[in-house]
Amino acid sequence: MISAEQGTAPVASESDIVTVRKISREMATQMGFGITDVTRIVTAVSELARNIYRYAGTGIMQWQIINRNGIQGIELSFVDQGPGIPDLALALQPGYTSSDGLGMGLPGSKRLMDELEIESEIGTGTTVTIRKWLRGTSY
Amino acid sequence: MTTDMISVVKVRDILLVTIPADPDDGTVCALQEKVLQAMMRYDARGLILDIAMVETLDSFFARTLAETSRMVALMGGRTVIAGMRPSVAITTTQLGMTLGTIASTLNVDRALDLLSRFGERRILE
Amino acid sequence: MSNKPNPAKQSQHTSETVPLSDESQYGMRVADAINRVLLETQNCNTDADVASVFLAIARSFTGSSLGLVGELNSNNRLDMLALSAPVELIRKTPITLGRNVDLCEIRHKVLTEHIPVFVNTLNAAASTLGLPEGFPDVQSYMGVAMIHQGKVMGLISLMNKPGGYTDADAEAVERFAAAFIEVLNRKRAEAAIRLNNARLDTLLKLNQMTQASEHEITDFTLEEAVRHTNSEIGYLAFINDDESVLTMHSWSKTAMTQCAIIDKPIVYPVVDTGLWGEAVRQRKPVITNDYQAPNPLKRGHPEGHVPVLRHMNIPLFDGEKIVLIAGVGNKSTPYDEDDVLQLTLVMQALWKLLQRKRAEEALQQAHAELESRVEERTWELQQINQSLQKEIAERNRAEETIRRQTEEILELSTPVLQVWKGIVMAPLIGTLDSQRTQQFMERLLQMIIDTNSTEALVDITGVPMIDTQTAQHLIDTINAVKLIGAQVILTGVRPAIAQALVHLGIELSGITTRSSMAAGLRYALQQQGLDVH
Numbered sequence: 001m002i003s004a005e006q007g008t009a010p011v012a013s014e015s016d017i018v019t020v021r022k023i024s025r026e027m028a029t030q031m032g033f034g035i036t037d038v039t040r041i042v043t044a045v046s047e048l049a050r051n052i053y054r055y056a057g058t059g060i061m062q063w064q065i066i067n068r069n070g071i072q073g074i075e076l077s078f079v080d081q082g083p084g085i086p087d088l089a090l091a092l093q094p095g096y097t098s099s100d101g102l103g104m105g106l107p108g109s110k111r112l113m114d115e116l117e118i119e120s121e122i123g124t125g126t127t128v129t130i131r132k133w134l135r136g137t138s139y
Numbered sequence: 140m141t142t143d144m145i146s147v148v149k150v151r152d153i154l155l156v157t158i159p160a161d162p163d164d165g166t167v168c169a170l171q172e173k174v175l176q177a178m179m180r181y182d183a184r185g186l187i188l189d190i191a192m193v194e195t196l197d198s199f200f201a202r203t204l205a206e207t208s209r210m211v212a213l214m215g216g217r218t219v220i221a222g223m224r225p226s227v228a229i230t231t232t233q234l235g236m237t238l239g240t241i242a243s244t245l246n247v248d249r250a251l252d253l254l255s256r257f258g259e260r261r262i263l264e
Numbered sequence: 265m266s267n268k269p270n271p272a273k274q275s276q277h278t279s280e281t282v283p284l285s286d287e288s289q290y291g292m293r294v295a296d297a298i299n300r301v302l303l304e305t306q307n308c309n310t311d312a313d314v315a316s317v318f319l320a321i322a323r324s325f326t327g328s329s330l331g332l333v334g335e336l337n338s339n340n341r342l343d344m345l346a347l348s349a350p351v352e353l354i355r356k357t358p359i360t361l362g363r364n365v366d367l368c369e370i371r372h373k374v375l376t377e378h379i380p381v382f383v384n385t386l387n388a389a390a391s392t393l394g395l396p397e398g399f400p401d402v403q404s405y406m407g408v409a410m411i412h413q414g415k416v417m418g419l420i421s422l423m424n425k426p427g428g429y430t431d432a433d434a435e436a437v438e439r440f441a442a443a444f445i446e447v448l449n450r451k452r453a454e455a456a457i458r459l460n461n462a463r464l465d466t467l468l469k470l471n472q473m474t475q476a477s478e479h480e481i482t483d484f485t486l487e488e489a490v491r492h493t494n495s496e497i498g499y500l501a502f503i504n505d506d507e508s509v510l511t512m513h514s515w516s517k518t519a520m521t522q523c524a525i526i527d528k529p530i531v532y533p534v535v536d537t538g539l540w541g542e543a544v545r546q547r548k549p550v551i552t553n554d555y556q557a558p559n560p561l562k563r564g565h566p567e568g569h570v571p572v573l574r575h576m577n578i579p580l581f582d583g584e585k586i587v588l589i590a591g592v593g594n595k596s597t598p599y600d601e602d603d604v605l606q607l608t609l610v611m612q613a614l615w616k617l618l619q620r621k622r623a624e625e626a627l628q629q630a631h632a633e634l635e636s637r638v639e640e641r642t643w644e645l646q647q648i649n650q651s652l653q654k655e656i657a658e659r660n661r662a663e664e665t666i667r668r669q670t671e672e673i674l675e676l677s678t679p680v681l682q683v684w685k686g687i688v689m690a691p692l693i694g695t696l697d698s699q700r701t702q703q704f705m706e707r708l709l710q711m712i713i714d715t716n717s718t719e720a721l722v723d724i725t726g727v728p729m730i731d732t733q734t735a736q737h738l739i740d741t742i743n744a745v746k747l748i749g750a751q752v753i754l755t756g757v758r759p760a761i762a763q764a765l766v767h768l769g770i771e772l773s774g775i776t777t778r779s780s781m782a783a784g785l786r787y788a789l790q791q792q793g794l795d796v797h
Binding site: 221222224226228229232244245246 | 713718746749750
């Protein structure tokens with residue numbers, strides 16, 4: 001049971017990717033997301049956490065429960081001090097894969113979540129923030 | 140998670156692999172290794188990947204499965220996945236991932252049926 | 265390569281030359297019956313109509329002479345919803361549908377074990393099975409439980425099939441009963457939503473009437489209360505502090521026109537009042553559904569007053585005290601708890617609004633006075649603020665209920681039914697927005713897994729238009745079904761849709777399509793035949 005409404009977790013190893021999947025699964029389930037939405041969130045988290053690990057080596061995932069106009073949602077931010085993404089528009093295009101054959105998972109994550117924002121600066125780092133809102137019952 | 144978590148069972152000339160709920164990247168890679176070794180050792184002509192317990196299928200996992208299937212095909216075998224969960228199916232579809240030419244079945248029983256219908260012939264994709 | 269024909273490459277030619285087995289032909293008939301149930305109940309307005317249509321189809325399918333649908337009531341007995349019989353029988357005897365019918369042994373068995381039961385040598389009198397007097401004896405009988413979301417809600421009885429019932433009959437009726445239950449529940453949910461929408465509308469309108477006078481507000485509320493409880497007349501009376509005197513404030517318009525008394529007294533001591541003062545004396549809502557019958561509470565009505573056949577009134581409490589009485593009368597069907605709730609909600613809203621107005625007026629007065637009133641003003645403002653907050657919360661809750669019910673309707677309007685072993689069917693009606701598609705996909709996939717089906721017939725005859733988003737949703741659905749190990753057979757693609765899809769550049773190769781549901785079913789049955797070793 002996750003008791004806090006927000007938190008931070010390191011992403012610096014393969015087992016960290018598993019850990020943040022577990023954390024996001026617990027949070028999303030606790031918040032009342034249906035099983036399919038939980039799966040979407042965890043999958044997006046997996047993609048973005050792996051991006052940190054593969055491209056920046058180390059970073060963090062921050063999460064918090066948010067509220068907009070009385071509707072609850074989950075917000076997750078993936079922050080690293082890695083090389084940055086040179087062409088954001090390209091990276092967000094569906095079907096884009098970087099040179100080493102690993103898709104960056106950004107367009108996919110965008111499709112799975114309600115909102116996705118990126119800030120990236122070459123040489124400084126990248127922050128990807130995703131959000132999903134609770135929307136009533138679903139299986 | 141270690142490679143011991145992946146069990147590869149031989150049923151006549153078909154390999155059956157039951158994949159755990161949330162394998163880490165290392166386990167996923169180990170799966171590929173183990174499968175190919177077993178293909179060679181048992182001269183299997185089919186591989187069934189039971190993913191009924193899998194809760195998350197991200198692009199890395201999907202890619203590895205597709206790769207494994209292509210490698211297995213080169214070694215003379217055909218791959219079938221069984222028991223994908225609805226939530227995983229929906230997410231995979233909406234993520235835009237394809238599993239290439241891997242066939243899908245509702246469960247392991249049907250996977251065995253499907254593979255047995257291909258008879259003794261080897262299939263190259 | 266493989267022995268199994270690749271579905272994507274199979275041509276029409278092949279499907280026509282392979283004959284269907286007897287079993288598959290029967291399956292076609294069942295699916296046809298399901299279709300008919302869904303189609304022919306579309307225009308039904310009442311539950312009884314829906315049940316009647318269903319019974320006619322069930323009778324003709326099984327060759328039964330009689331059919332009966334009953335729902336379980338709170339006494340665990342059956343209230344009959346519809347009766348279907350040959351025209352000659354219905355004309356001969358006046359039909360009143362039985363209520364509170366006892367469960368005979370067979371029915372009891374069906375309802376507790378949730379399986380169909382049939383007996384071909386019953387020899388029971390018609391009345392023992394809830395049929396009207398004058399109906400022939402029942403020789404053969406088949407009962408099928410009506411199950412919705414795991415709970416038994418009623419029973420379908422088919423009777424007097426020449427030659428007796430068979431297992432095949434039982435299985436078939438179970439199948440298209442599922443369609444009937446879906447429709448029934450959907451219609452009810454729709455009716456409930458319409459009612460709730462109307463209620464919410466009234467509450468919202470009331471809250472906006474801040475500028476109107478007290479009398480305008482109470483008159484409006486009364487008219488709405490009469491409307492929402494399907495009544496003819498209504499009245500509203502305030503009560504004094506010690507709850508001894510009622511002051512009549514408003515009569516609904518129809519009451520005013522029907523009532524002949526010119527000089528209606530305005531003030532009534534509670535002790536002198538008849539039925540309509542009961543709510544004060546008993547301090548709770550009072551329903552009287554048969555006013556003409558000798559009623560110990562009734563004290564006769566004076567000449568010229570509106571004749572009252574059915575009556576309901578409620579006391580409205582503010583804390584421990586009753587502050588007003590509201591009553592309605594002459595609904596054509598009996599009043600129930602729902603009507604009480606209705607009236608209460610609307611009167612509560614009225615009372616709060618009146619209080620707010622009075623508090624505002626008091627505020628304005630205090631404003632003109634000296635500064636020693638400042639504290640009082642602040643307190644009053646706080647009261648108003650608190651009640652506003654409560655209103656907002658209540659409105660949010662009401663909206664939440666409506667939204668949830670709307671979702672339930674959405675669910676019900678995308679039924680997924682098992683048509684035969686290994687085949688499910690989903691007729692899509694209307695447009696597919698994201699939320700609906702989401703629910704549809706989840707339900708379709710789960711149904712496929714639950715029934716171990718390999719074919720899913722998705723019919724889009726009822727989808728009027730298709731845009732990029734809808735097309736994408738459809739393709740996602742087809743792909744997701746493929747991923748779990750089943751196949752979608754898309755049917756009912758009309759020319760306009762076909763054009764739209766091609767113009768949108770949607771890639772549809774690898775998707776199995778057929779021109780009609782029947783053709784799709786035929787194909788599915790063939791696939792099933794090939795799947796069986």
